Amino acid sequence: MVLFVASVLVLLVQVVCKSPSVQRPTSQPLPIVHKYYQSGDLLIAGIVSHLFKFSDAVKFEECPSPSASDSLVYISRSYTYHAAMELLSTKGRFIPNYKCDNQNNLVAVLGGPKSNVCLYMAHILCIYKTPQLLYGSAPVLNNKKEAIFLYKMFPSWANENIGIMKLLLYFRWIWVGVIYVDNEHGQQFAQKVLPVFSERGVCFDFVTNFPAVTFSSYFPEMVEGNNDLTKLVMGSTAKAVVVHGEIQTIIVLRIMLRVAEFKEIPMRTKAKVWILTAQMDFTSTELQRSWDLDFIHGALSFAIHSREVVGFGQFLRERDPASEKEDGFIGDFWKQAFGCSLPSITKAITDEPVCTGEEKLESLPGSVFEMSMTGHSYSIYTAVYVVAHAVHAMYSSMLKHRALADGGRNQLLRQQRWQFHEFLKRVSFNSSAGDLVSFDENVEIAVGFDIINWVTFPNKSFLRAKVGRMDPKAPKDKVFTIHEDGIIWPHMFNQVQPLSLCNDRCLSGYSKRKKEEKPFCCYDCLPCPEGKISNLEDTSDCFRCPEDQYPNTNQDLCLQKRISFLSYEEPLGISLASSALSFSFMTASVLGIFIKNQDTPIVKANNRNLSYILLVSLLLSFLCALLFIGRPEKVSCLLRQITFGIIFSVAVSCVLAKTIIVVLAFIATKPVSRIRNWVGKQLAYSIVLSCSFIQTTICTVWLITSPPFPDFDKHSMTEEMILKCNEGSVAMFYCVLGYLGFLATVSFTVAFLGRKLPDSFNEAKFITFSMLVFCNVWLTFVPTYLSTKGKYTVAVEIFSILASSAGLLGCIFFPKFYIIVVRPELNIKGQITKRLNERI
Template sequence: MTDPFQIPYEYYQNGDLIIGEMTSQLGYVTDQLYFHELSEIKFADQLLAISKKYQHVLSFVFAVKEINENPKILPNISLGFYIYDSYTNARMTYQNTLKLLSTTKRIVPNFKCDKKNKLIAVIGGLDSDISLYMATLLGIYKFPQIANCVLAPMMSAESQLTSFYRMVPNEVYQYKGIVHFLLHFQWTWVGMIASDNENGDRFMQTMMPMLSQHGICTAFYEKTPAIPQTTENLGSLGFFRAKSFSMTISKVKVLVVCAEPQTMTALIWMLYFFSLLEGTTETSMGKVWIMTAHWDFSLETMHKGFDMQVFDGTVSFAIHSKEVLGFTKFLQILHPNSAKGDGFINIFWEQIFNCLFSGSAKQNQRTDSCTGEEKLESLPGVLFEMSMTGQSYSIYNAVQAIAYALHKIYLFRLKYGAMDDRGTLNLSDLPPWQLHPFLRGISFNNSVGETVSFDEKGDLAAEFDIINWVTFPNQSFLQVKIGRMDPQVSLGEEFTIHDEAITWHSKFNQTPLALCNDRCHRGYSRKKKEGKPFCCYDCVPCPDGMIANQKDMDDCIKCLEDRFPNKGQNQCIPKILNFLSFSEPLGLTLAFLALSFSVITALVLGVFTKHQNTPIVKANNRDLTYALLISLLLCFLCSLLFMGQPHTVTCYLRQTVFGIIFSVAVSCILAKTITVVLAFMATKPGSRMKKWVGKRQTTSILLGCSFIQISICTVWICTAPPFPDFDMHSLAKEIVVQCNEGSATLFCCALGYLGFLAIVSFIVAFLARKLPDSFNEAKFITFSMLVFCSVWLSFVPSYLSTKGKYMVAVEIFSILASSAGLLGCIFFPKCYIIIQRPDLNSKEQLIRRYY
């Protein structure tokens, strides 16, 4: 009976031990099947061969050839192989997997008819579906299967695949690499494309949360339609979705594609149909394509007319590979007639060189005849590459891994003398399941010196390369390695990228931006747009006192206490120190006034000393007059302590010296006023007040009143003295350098006591202003104390309402104004008489003038 599933495309080579391979060379398109017909596959006019994948077969054959020619591995044991095609179809995959298990052209399940050619392991499964189809059968018999699918089979089934290995790193590292790549260029607005199947759903479900966790938004996720496998529906694949698809992907500049073959086929068809509908070229799209490691930039025969420059500048992750010595030479000597048993080479040759061999089923087509002398190196890279691709390298390493595992078993048996009846070492009786422990623990250096081993999940412990694809108008391309994603290195160093090596699509003059909207400049923060993804935002200025010193900041930040925002609110600049300096105009003016009044006071003192024996000087106690003038001189000078940057010593002296000196001055005035009152009372007949008139009484008042203030200041200095302080908050752009009073209570006590003395002096002088005495200066004292009290009463609200150096300036002005008031009101009239009217400066004239 004829096998209804018989397909002629296979490759066979005898050997003591057989390694099977399930490749994916050919696709097929069938006519529509009907139930009333015989359930036999009907092939359309031609099979659709994927020419570039023929290298997978050749790398497998080359690896077996290397092992057989190496006397150090499996001596006296030859490896053979069976290679079948899965046709990327479940039915054909199951059929040909059963053929591998039967090792004959007839499928006889559960029977081994040929004892010479023993199948020991199977390599294959270019995609996860085909791998799973194979594993469901191979797992029953515990045959080791090493797949090279980038996506592992679905997790629900993975736990049951105890005989399954992958010569590919875990895809999670690839996804992490994509996220790292997007973050490196700060791309946060990307589109995603995958197939409308379980693998596409799995890709989306894995990637989208990872992107969101790292602040990357998915503008859309597009699912490409499934590829029809009937001739009636093939032509309608792209037209009904091409326009809407192109409008969707026009929203973004960066597209992340799960580049499975069916996804790329559908994607290319839709781009091609769009160019036909719009009358444009695909190149005008100008996108950054980020492809997964499925992609090898192969264009099927049906796409030879496609403008491949649409993928110029594409970045793809790729299974790490290295050039294997001898492989290029192996390809160069390849000839259709030299490959015995190869059922794939003729259809590959016809397709790749667009020619026909004699006896071909397509002889009626007007095509050149194949000579067999055509050279593979003359082909463009999109059709065939002379260097080993990543997937071919995985197949090569898979053969090596099986061979090294068998060699370890060989050495184990040799060590323990496991010979057959003829005294020779033979592995033909080796059950496939015994290979697993040796295969799981395998670790060896392949022919190019790279270590090959599996991790705990049965995946290859290796890295992903990051490749930049540069295309040219002549359909050639250049692969440039621009980085890697290596999970084997330490954390933080697993991802590397070389920006300078990247070539972007020719439409971009610089590194593209992938953002939902323009970035927020420095000085602005992001504000989420309602109803939009979190990557879409408005830019709002930072509030007063805050800055944004980077682009796209989520929140503005406050400056440190010693800094403040600049005008653009994009950086913090140091605050300047705020204190009343001698060099600035205000400080210079106040210092000049203080020194001027000090000189005037010294001159007045000089005048009074020179005319000390005159009646006007001797009146009302000459010693008190001198004490008052000296204290006023010191009052003017003590105002200089409030200028300049405060230090510990100046803070100690400022308020205490001011308080003590002013209390002495006011005490002198109080003593003068009391002296006037007592002198008037003592002139009355029979008065007993004469004993209170004299120097002892005035000295007691002066010392007693001053002592109280000295005591308050002493307690203040000993318990909670003033100290230099920095006020960071009162002024936005300046640091106020000031003297902290230490104890506010004692500070208030000192000022309060000074005010108390001033009020008492004012009241006594006011009451004595009309006493009939020519030497009575109570009127002048009354007016001077009125000025004094007015100045200090206005000082309090002014002092509390100002900040920084102006607060100090208010206090200095109050000191100068009140001291000048005392000096002018009390001594100006006397100086006028002494200097301008000396004729009045006599006792007789003053008495006569009074009467």
């Protein structure tokens, strides 16, 4: 009961029009557009008319009924000032700044829905410290003293701007157009908010403002003013267009789209997703009543978060203009909505139809009147309760402190207006719709926004479907929510989410490159460089696959690399292994033949024990090649190079010893030569042991400092990971090869100097050929080894081992093997001595 009494004491004012007592100046043309009223208008009018029955403390300033040619709400600064001053005057008498009674004290004012109306209103009412609850766009006030008296029933613009940005980024609409109303809010949006959008990756095809609409603008002039705007917007490739406006902006937007039809702009360019701000709402003109509503189908708009108010539909259905004698507004509304005049106001008008009284609001199409509560209506509804709760709190406070004297109601109304602000700021309650209502530190209502999807129907009705929410008070991951599956898109998109891009997306396998002299979101698509991929659309740069993967042909996916090594299962491995075994068998056969014929002159010539050691080392060299085939393991990697180095050093040392013995033997045959004391087995063994010891020392240092180990080479081959033996120390590896090369060079040099010695007695010429083959093989090995990759590197090393070993076997032992097996008659001392004497 207390709340009801408090609500009766509230003074509600919709300051969007002039007072009935003020006459329009005849020097200015009549306006030509009239807004169809919303449910919020009837809400205020209904509350006012009901309160008139209980109290004289309520005043409602309204516009007079416009003439038949009128079609725009007549808004003028001077008339708004006049209406505001009337609120402060004695009822029925307009005397500025004078009030002769104490019965009707102003408690608060509800203002809206346009920001300029609220601004003009604030200039007057703030002087008197009157609380003003704004249910529409709040004005930008640089005067802080005036701003403290404004209570914004619409949430913060800043939160709405964040919601717009999140919506664009969610659908990846980064190529958009922007149209804004040319007022302070619109200019701030263009100058301060859009740069923030750009920082987050949104760029703009165009940013422009609506042409100014004044009460002197006739419809043809409005069409002409929209002509350039229509060409700009409809010719844009942007599919998403942000419209930052106020409640009447939808009228101008419809005119712009109507112009596009008359200009025969191709329909494909008309496919736009309009993103509307919460301060906008569906309004229409009498001229636009017959226009279709397809323009708004699929649009997304923000709206103050609201819930269905129980009983509101019933309240609208019960509105009866005949019984609302105190409500002058409803007659004007009835005339505009139903095209007829109430009997009470048609006395002087004979050419207009008279309403029957059977007209029902629910029969009106949605383009004329909505039966549901809109965002503006909900703000008005909340504002009424805010004032009522604040008055109740003030009344309760007075009772608590026993401050009520006789005539308590009058005492309440005589409270200073500035005292009422403290109660308004502290208001906090749950509305009948279940929402918590309170103001934040900026005196703005602390609620979020609903995201609305507009769906139109052929019968000129439409549906506002909630498809998302922007709630600043929610947890971080739920501040912005959207139900994409519930969105109905404009017809031309065939229910496929539209793309709003400067150009087609770069597919995976391509990267973006900015176009010169174009916005940053306009780019060319270039294929990824070799070795790199991009697995997402619109990537700024390509990237390399992990080391164990490689790009596919389309360069949009990484594939697992195969592990590669020279195995026994593949043809190359089988061929090399077969060759090694074949040469091993041949070497073993030669060794067997030599052992069997060890007492023959050709075997005994030039130290047969060195021949045995050389043959054994060659046999081991051939078998050593098998260590290089198969999966590299820790043990096999250690044995490969070390075994190869030591065995080959023994073989080359034997060749060197043979060469030196041959040369010294011929020198020792001279009578005066002292060298014969050196020729013998001890010299040969010393040469082999000393030369092999040096190589063994090098290999031992190698093992201690940096031994070989299994390793993956992930970079040499594109599609393979090479499992190989890492040499550990490359320097030590080339030291081993270098030492072998040194021994081979010395052997070749000594053999070359003794090449003219008799063939039947010595091996100098054969050793020269064998060392020539050996040196050529290993000189060719180094560049070939460095230029090959993968398992072929190992194959080169195996081939060099086999080739050099085969060269030694063939050049040194094949002639002797031929004589022993094929020409045994030559393998006698007489034949050798005879041929020697013939030579000498």
